[in-house]
Amino acid sequence: MTKKPTEDGRLIQSVEKACQIVRALRELDGAGVTEIADQVNMSKGSAHTYLKTLQRNNIVTEIDGRYQLGLFLLELGEYVKHQNKAWQFAQEPLEEMAAETGELARLIVREQGYGVYLAKATGEHAIETTIRPGQREYLHYTSQGKAILAHMSEAEVRKVIDTHGLPKRTEKTITESAELFEELEEIRERGIAFSQSERTRGLRCVAAPIHAPNDTVVAAIGVCGPTSRMRGDRFREELPTLVRDKANVIEVNMQMDAD
Template sequence: MNDRQEQKQRTIQSVDKACRIIRMLRELDGAGVTEIADRMDMPKGSVHTYLNTLKQNDIVCKTGGQYRLGFFLLELGEEIKHKNQVCQFAQGPLDELASETGELARLVLREQGYGVYLDKSEGKKAIETTILPGQREYLHYTSQGKAILAHLPESEVRKIIDKHGLPKQTENTITDPEALFEELAEIRERGVAFSQGERTRGLRCVSTAIHEPNGDAVAAIGVCGPTNRMRDDRFRKEIPEIVRDKANLIEINMQMAMN
């Protein structure tokens, strides 16, 4: 039995449906019983029961005939973020990274084969971004994601590829597994990962992995900016040195906290 089959067998259908309703409310930014029932092909009575249960547990709220996600989810998310060790030690270095480069600095954590944006800090020239804390991205088309992948066992990377694929975001996205493995080897050698319009055209990023005291690469810190500012020695030498320095500082702080 493979992992996917085992996971499917262990799924509790009622919990799965509740999670699907939550995701649908997020996608629709609120909806009524009838709309959810039609989209999920479920009886309206069943949908109402699920929504009422979620409401009693503060997961959703109701205004008029519309159900929306409740702020209790925000409370949970903030608590998870606050208790995460990487977040605890990354805020200062993240702010320094943004200040010293003038660009947008971001912190990404690995979870379930995705990169989850945990935090950001904006320098004086930082680009505007619509990415919110908690948003997930594929690992193969961001510099933070590739920095993490470069330090995972090849078998684990292949499992991630098998599960999520290598979807194309722009013409620069790496979609061939062997080409990706070649780049990951280069990233390990130089210590930083670059992305050049692989997720967003005209955007370049520099990142490096953050390792837990046990050596696991669990996150990445990086800087993003427009191509006209992220080029030549600044892109290839100056910013990588700053990024590596801030990642090292986070790792040292995490290690010292264990002593």
């Protein structure tokens, strides 16, 4: 098989193309052979062969010439989620945090320089959100993401910036590395991260990191709500204390499970 060099070694091009097709089907919300061929820049014949191979392995399904992602991916996703230790021990703390605050509580895990939403719990007054489990976010513009970055080494953070950049989401998004490093230092000192309309206008969030038993930061939990309710002592004192306590419970349970 043809391979091409990358910074991390060598990649198998056929596997790379198959992954591109899977992503294209998600972006296009299903597609025919011609659409896929155009999207991933290959011939219709090759696209058809790839799609049939993916179909044979239950990765995609086909109805009347239109291909969509298959439910086997859901099975894989559920397996991956349940294997994650942070997810296993965050369920009860998230539900408690949502109930006690009335807001939206979320768990984000770290993966390949992104933050991946893995679980959420909604309180009585929680905002509506379109964010789905498995959705990836840049780390620099969410409170959970910044809580994770703050407890990574400087070299790791710089690699994330070099790889993904610091894209602007709102007028309050941090887009300069010097400003980001300054805030990460503040987060380490207080043990809590804040975001103020940096991803979504009018939304404020408070988050704390979650460390694995080997002290590597692997996730973060946080609570989010509208600026009208996330202000004053509640935003700066009450919620940070609650979020830190829940993160500590998760870390302790992870440690006991590892012993």
